Amino acid sequence: MSNKTQVNIGVIGCGQISAAYFDAAKTFNVINVVSCADLNHEVAKEKAEAYGIKAVTVAEMMADPAVDIILNLTVPKAHHAIAMQALENGKHTYSEKPFTLSYADSKEIIDTAKAKGLKVGCAPDTFLGGGQQTCRKLIDDGWIGRPTSGTAIVMNCGPERYYHAAPKFFYEQGGGPMFDLGPYYITALVNLLGPVKRVSAITSKAFEERIAGLQAHVPGEKLPVEVPTNLSGVMEFHSGAVINMIASFDVWKQDHSPIEIYGTQGSLKVPDPNTFGGPVKLAAGGRKPVEWSDCPVAHIYTDNMRSIGVADMAQAILDGRDYRCSGDLACHVLEVMESFEKSSISGRHIELESSCERPAPLPLGLITGQLD
Numbered sequence: 001m002s003n004k005t006q007v008n009i010g011v012i013g014c015g016q017i018s019a020a021y022f023d024a025a026k027t028f029n030v031i032n033v034v035s036c037a038d039l040n041h042e043v044a045k046e047k048a049e050a051y052g053i054k055a056v057t058v059a060e061m062m063a064d065p066a067v068d069i070i071l072n073l074t075v076p077k078a079h080h081a082i083a084m085q086a087l088e089n090g091k092h093t094y095s096e097k098p099f100t101l102s103y104a105d106s107k108e109i110i111d112t113a114k115a116k117g118l119k120v121g122c123a124p125d126t127f128l129g130g131g132q133q134t135c136r137k138l139i140d141d142g143w144i145g146r147p148t149s150g151t152a153i154v155m156n157c158g159p160e161r162y163y164h165a166a167p168k169f170f171y172e173q174g175g176g177p178m179f180d181l182g183p184y185y186i187t188a189l190v191n192l193l194g195p196v197k198r199v200s201a202i203t204s205k206a207f208e209e210r211i212a213g214l215q216a217h218v219p220g221e222k223l224p225v226e227v228p229t230n231l232s233g234v235m236e237f238h239s240g241a242v243i244n245m246i247a248s249f250d251v252w253k254q255d256h257s258p259i260e261i262y263g264t265q266g267s268l269k270v271p272d273p274n275t276f277g278g279p280v281k282l283a284a285g286g287r288k289p290v291e292w293s294d295c296p297v298a299h300i301y302t303d304n305m306r307s308i309g310v311a312d313m314a315q316a317i318l319d320g321r322d323y324r325c326s327g328d329l330a331c332h333v334l335e336v337m338e339s340f341e342k343s344s345i346s347g348r349h350i351e352l353e354s355s356c357e358r359p360a361p362l363p364l365g366l367i368t369g370q371l372d
Contacts, residue, residue, distance in 0.1 A: 012074055036051075036056070077172070087113055091118070121313040126275065127188045129308075134296075144261065154177065178247045194358050199234070268280070278302070
């Protein structure tokens with residue numbers, strides 16, 4: 001065990017998601033954010049002033065011996081290059097999702113990290129939230145029996161219409177609903193059910209270009225669509241469960257639950273995996289007609305806790321234990337996502353090359369700031 005009690009973090013990328021990371025990082029004493037960098041140095045300076053840290057260049061951060069982990073919050077197409085640069089400079093790295101743009105790039109990062117004795121982690125860490133962890137315990141404790149099937153559905157009309165000021169990358173390689181939102185859903189499912197064995201899918205897109213809608217955009221800005229925006233498929237898990245998934249940016253309105261898991265003795269409604277809280281709903285089987293009932297969220301971390309994953313990795317660095325948002329998990333999820341389009345193009349099942357361990361659950365009874 002190391003004598004250190006804190007791990008220093010340098011953040012690259014100070015865009016829309018960074019504030020959630022900076023804010024949640026204060027919850028965990030094991031991590032200490034010391035610096036930030038961005039292509040727009042003025043943006044980095046603003047974040048540095050707001051959070052009492054240093055604004056530096058990427059090169060300065062990579063060369064700083066005080067920085068232990070590079071927290072990579074850049075756009076997806078930069079994830080691979082920055083991760084490799086961090087590893088070459090002897091630093092652990094943790095990335096926003098998706099891990100990279102391809103399974104091959106993800107595997108290169110994993111292999112390089114293992115060769116150098118460094119750790120690699122990746123978001124999402126929302127499966128460590130109270131809602132998802134409560135569902136994990138319900139499944140592990142047998143409340144729905146053996147999970148056999150389920151659904152995972154995330155559908156909206158795209159980020160450019162209402163909520164994102166710079167949506168162009170959502171329609172470039174590494175974007176689309178699967179690479180943007182799929183990591184939350186598939187990571188949650190792997191946490192609940194274990195790794196995926198094979199995938200079969202059909203993909204499509206409704207438009208060849210989209211029109212930006214927010215005031216922040218150039219009026220009528222056209223966004224070329226390079227990726228599928230509607231993906232529908234089936235995942236077979238090594239556990240035997242079969243999950244139907246739809247991920248789409250081509251839907252104006254829908255009322256499906258985010259995730260439902262069906263077992264031999266009951267059913268479970270899993271909360272939105274892009275959040276940390278509930279609600280959790282359980283329908284236990286029996287002789288009487290089964291009804292949904294609210295299930296109390298039994299775990300903490302129900303607020304926006306982005307940074308819990310990198311904090312868990314930092315604790316693992318200090319204690320020499322496994323960590324939950326591992327590179328192996330992210331690499332497997334990346335291959336699953338990539339397999340949807342591969343299956344559609346080839347017209348066949350895609351057998352997964354990768355696998356991973358189910359992340360260890362968080363124990364009950366933690367106090368805020370604890371991870372074990």
